[in-house]
Amino acid sequence: MAHPKSRISKQRKRKRRTHKKATAPQIAICKNTGEAHLYHRAYWSEGSMFYKGKVVIQAAEEV
Template identity: 60%
Template sequence: MAHPKRRQSSARQGKRRTHDKAKVPTLAICPATGEYHVYHRAHWHEGKLYYKGKVVIDSEE
């Protein structure tokens, strides 16, 4: 197995790790229900599935 010939500096290590962080998901407010939900994702509200402000599935039918 290959091993590095020299030790990598902490500055170089930090540069490599700049993109290794958890991202906070973007939240949106549904125009139909007024609830926060994850952007570009369908969400349930009172037995109905909403996407882009429209009812996709109504479980009460």
């Protein structure tokens, strides 16, 4: 098995890992519907799909 030539200290390892963290997703609020959604993503609101404030898929009409 391969072994490291020298042991990496806990401090050195933790310094390297300080930058690895999850960030909160950016959330936008639509001006037309007032719905909160992720940037650059289509989202459903009241049965219709919206993207950039425009209807992409219309809600099905119930008879």
